[in-house]
Amino acid sequence: MNPAGPLSLNTITVKPWSLPQVIEACARHGIPGISPWRDVLQAMGVDNAARRIRDAGLHVTGLCRGGMFPAADAAGRAAAIEDNRRAIAEAHAIGADCLVMVCGGLPEGSKDLPGARDMVREGLHAILPEARAAGVTIALEPLHPMTCADRSVLSTLGQALDLCDELGEGTGVAVDVYHVWWDPDLERQMARAKGRIAGFHVCDWKVPTTDLVFDRGLPGEGVIDIPAIRAMAEAAGWGGGVEVEILSNRWWAEDPETVVREVTSRHAYC
Amino acid sequence: MNPAGPLSLNTITVKPWSLPQVIEACARHGIPGISPWRDVLQAMGVDNAARRIRDAGLHVTGLCRGGMFPAADAAGRAAAIEDNRRAIAEAHAIGADCLVMVCGGLPEGSKDLPGARDMVREGLHAILPEARAAGVTIALEPLHPMTCADRSVLSTLGQALDLCDELGEGTGVAVDVYHVWWDPDLERQMARAKGRIAGFHVCDWKVPTTDLVFDRGLPGEGVIDIPAIRAMAEAAGWGGGVEVEILSNRWWAEDPETVVREVTSRHAYC
Numbered sequence: 001m002n003p004a005g006p007l008s009l010n011t012i013t014v015k016p017w018s019l020p021q022v023i024e025a026c027a028r029h030g031i032p033g034i035s036p037w038r039d040v041l042q043a044m045g046v047d048n049a050a051r052r053i054r055d056a057g058l059h060v061t062g063l064c065r066g067g068m069f070p071a072a073d074a075a076g077r078a079a080a081i082e083d084n085r086r087a088i089a090e091a092h093a094i095g096a097d098c099l100v101m102v103c104g105g106l107p108e109g110s111k112d113l114p115g116a117r118d119m120v121r122e123g124l125h126a127i128l129p130e131a132r133a134a135g136v137t138i139a140l141e142p143l144h145p146m147t148c149a150d151r152s153v154l155s156t157l158g159q160a161l162d163l164c165d166e167l168g169e170g171t172g173v174a175v176d177v178y179h180v181w182w183d184p185d186l187e188r189q190m191a192r193a194k195g196r197i198a199g200f201h202v203c204d205w206k207v208p209t210t211d212l213v214f215d216r217g218l219p220g221e222g223v224i225d226i227p228a229i230r231a232m233a234e235a236a237g238w239g240g241g242v243e244v245e246i247l248s249n250r251w252w253a254e255d256p257e258t259v260v261r262e263v264t265s266r267h268a269y270c
Numbered sequence: 271m272n273p274a275g276p277l278s279l280n281t282i283t284v285k286p287w288s289l290p291q292v293i294e295a296c297a298r299h300g301i302p303g304i305s306p307w308r309d310v311l312q313a314m315g316v317d318n319a320a321r322r323i324r325d326a327g328l329h330v331t332g333l334c335r336g337g338m339f340p341a342a343d344a345a346g347r348a349a350a351i352e353d354n355r356r357a358i359a360e361a362h363a364i365g366a367d368c369l370v371m372v373c374g375g376l377p378e379g380s381k382d383l384p385g386a387r388d389m390v391r392e393g394l395h396a397i398l399p400e401a402r403a404a405g406v407t408i409a410l411e412p413l414h415p416m417t418c419a420d421r422s423v424l425s426t427l428g429q430a431l432d433l434c435d436e437l438g439e440g441t442g443v444a445v446d447v448y449h450v451w452w453d454p455d456l457e458r459q460m461a462r463a464k465g466r467i468a469g470f471h472v473c474d475w476k477v478p479t480t481d482l483v484f485d486r487g488l489p490g491e492g493v494i495d496i497p498a499i500r501a502m503a504e505a506a507g508w509g510g511g512v513e514v515e516i517l518s519n520r521w522w523a524e525d526p527e528t529v530v531r532e533v534t535s536r537h538a539y540c
Contacts, residue, residue, distance in 0.1 A: 106477075110493070111493050111494065113452075117454070144416065145415045145453070146414065146416040146482070149475055149492075149493045150477050153452075155453070156454060156455075158455075181383070182423075182425050183415070184425060185426075207376075209419075209482055212416070212479055222419075224381065225381040
């Protein structure tokens with residue numbers, strides 16, 4: 001067993017592939033875990049995917065993603081909540097460990113950051129009963145502060161844990177090293193996350209980074225001390241291994257088979 | 271008087287210009303403050319610049335920049351400290367309100383973030399006696415977390431204030447709305463900064479942002495609620511107005527005269 005624990009392949013890492021192709025690749029490369037994005041899951045058909053993932057014996061470490069609650073008007077916010085309800089059903093259908101939440105940025109044209117944060121809180125409160133009923137853990141993922149305007153007003157692990165405190169049972173955090181590695185308060189907050197880590201994602205911060213979203217590195221390509229953060233997670237009770245989630249124009253341009261080989265060979269850097 | 275208080279022009283906002291040109295532009299446009307970067311200051315000659323700035327009646331809101339302490343070896347760290355000593359002398363010579371500190375990122379090839387933070391602390395301790403003797407306030411500027419790897423391991427206002435607590439007299443913080451606007455702990459930390467704000471810088475966060483360093487917007491071009499953050503600064507005792515510091519490939523490509531007109535007309539957005 002790799003010291004980093006079992007590997008899980010997030011489907012966006014091999015974006016050119018359909019979900020059936022990712023499932024086959026996991027079997028072919030001995031990768032025991034998978035984490036699909038909803039677009040490829042829906043393209044395959046949720047029931048079909050659930051059966052094939054189960055037949056392949058794959059562990060579903062998460063479903064990406066719910067969230068995106070803030071919207072400029074009430075209809076938009078209601079639509080987001082409805083969509084999150086569907087995401088909960090999908091996560092339940094495929095037996096995902098959690099539904100990963102990318103909470104959303106500022107509504108179009110807004111500068112009201114406290115208001116957007118309130119919309120996130122309200123959205124989470126609205127969907128929590130369904131999530132609990134379905135046994136789907138809501139995993140709040142703090143996203144790097146550089147995504148605050150357009151992707152996530154939830155920016156730090158401390159903020160995510162405050163929300164978990166407020167929401168209670170059925171919630172946890174998804175820790176992605178890319179989003180939290182810079183945080184001067186990380187060690188303290190990771191300890192505070194004890195028993196509440198619902199997902200652990202890895203990739204790397206490249207120097208230089210040339211795009212705010214699509215220039216992540218494979219583990220070992222950048223400057224994040226991934227094993228140090230994994231050790232914090234394990235000290236907080238995490239034993240679920242590492243999910244490799246790489247959003248990268250550079251790697252998406254490669255043959256996905258090459259990318260999967262790189263991912264498995266770089267498991268040791270996690 | 272503009273409600274945002276007096277305006278100061280940071281020389282990098284009009285990067286194509288020499289310091290004499292910026293000094294003339296301030297007079298021409300009725301801008302009472304200036305904040306030079308060291309490269310243009312040295313190109314003009316420090317004594318000559320000091321005299322011309324004084325003769326023009328300009329208030330020097332800061333000198334950019336000291337810092338950049340982490341280095342891969344002891345010689346590199348010693349050289350950084352020496353360079354900071356020269357920066358202190360320059361800040362004193364031009365009567366700057368403060369020396370703005372961009373503390374530095376990870377040393378080349380390093381993933382040791384706690385180690386880099388220690389190098390920053392050691393560097394600051396080393397230069398503080400000279401700064402105090404010269405009456406130059408050391409203004410710690412937390413930089414956006416997206417610059418952690420290569421520019422500043424000092425990422426949050428809270429972390430900067432912790433350092434001020436440790437360093438004591440002669441230190442303060444430079445608050446740039448671009449670097450802190452996303453922080454869920456901002457309001458609390460701004461209150462904690464009471465009496466310790468040594469500089470207040472404005473620009474804006476554009477959506478989308480296409481470069482991690484050189485794609486800042488002029489006030490009003492983006493999503494930062496600048497007046498809300500200025501109000502927090504004023505509640506914490508700040509009365510020094512706003513320094514406009516725009517690092518932007520887009521605006522650097524324009525005639526600087528146009529940029530200065532834009533800056534003055536956008537004073538109202540601050």
